[in-house]
Amino acid sequence: MMSDMEAIEAQLRRDIDAAADAGAIEAVRVAALGKAGRITALLKTLGGMTPDERQAKGPAIHALRESVTAAIAERKAAIEAAELEARLATEKLDMTLPADAAPRGSVHPVAQVMDELAEIFADMGFAVATGPEIEDDWHNFTALNIPETHPARAMHDTFYFPNSNAESHAMLLRTHTSPVQIRTMMTQEPPIRIIAPGRVYRSDSDATHTPMFHQVEGLVIDRGIHMGHLKWTLETFLKAYFERDDIVLRLRPSYFPFTEPSAEVDVGYKQEKGRRIVGGNGDDEGHAWMELLGSGMVNRRVIASCGLDPDAWQGFAFGVGVDRLAMLKYGMDDLRAFFDGDLRWLAHYGFGALSIPTLSGGISA
DSSP states (O other): OHHHHHHHHHHHHHHHHHOOSHHHHHHHHHHHHSTTOHHHHHHHHGGGSOHHHHHHHHHHHHHHHHHHHHHHHHHHHHHHHHHHHHHHHHOOOOTTSOOOOOOOOOOOHHHHHHHHHHHHHHHTTOEEOOOOSEEEHHHHTGGGTOOTTOGGGSTTTSOEEEEEOTTOOEEEEOSSSHHHHHHHHHHSOSOEEEEEEEEEEOSOOBTTBOSEEEEEEEEEEETTOOHHHHHHHHHHHHHHHHTOSOBOEEEEEEEETTEEEEEEEEEEEEEETTEEEEOBOTTSTTEEEEEEEEEEEEOHHHHHHTTOOTTTOEEEEEEEEHHHHHHHHHTOOOGGGGGSOOHHHHHHTTOOTTOOOBTTTBTTO
């Protein structure tokens, strides 16, 4: 038995040393350690031996298996290293060739429109104001003259948190950016000219509504402010945003708790190839009116809630959905696509990685 094992080991060692590539060394492994291998056959003989025979011959057989296994692994590593060296010696890389085009991201339509709005209103003397997205119901509702029984306060319209703050006010995800107006009036001396862009949350979801969307509101507080100032501001803003001089507005009386008087603002538009094109008089042939935003003079109660004298200070406010503005300007028809993160969708509408709006270079450049 011992002489047979020595002969088997000697032969396997010769076969291992002679293996020139990965296929050859694998063949040696199968011949030695496979199901029908020579060492495997020796291991099977242990089953027919007596305990004393296994104790005497088993260690030698196991030692042979371990020795051959180690030798095969060593030879395989040497073959792989030699193949790698040969490949490195023959392969070349031309560093002067141009690199493959890497995939590039792009600015999101909401971010693009936010930048456009900031650029337009900065030119009119407005600053950008921000505030927390987790608000209390005093800033979000009460200070804005929204009564306890108003439907907007209901659970089916507003996302509430289970706990209240230190003043026992209910906590919620803000339903509009109007609390930023309140916080600004409470901390900043008039005159005030701000826009408040940001994310807002309402319990609503379909092709034109999502639980989270983007809104921009504007606020002016000064002496002697009237509806004429509001109409001029909105008209100037919309002409710059849509990059058209034929924007025509129609103000319809409406009701909002935080403004008095209040007005819904309609714009003229026409249909072209299934797309709404803003511009023109809605009463002209082929045109119609479309509601775009809400506005009005700031309610005296809101001004007083912020610690200002409503007899000395007047103001106007307005609000519009940023996502809606993007859909109208760039021809998008489904609000849900804004949240899919699909680069093909962004490329389809022409948004690039370096789109930076400027009034001089083009607001949608």
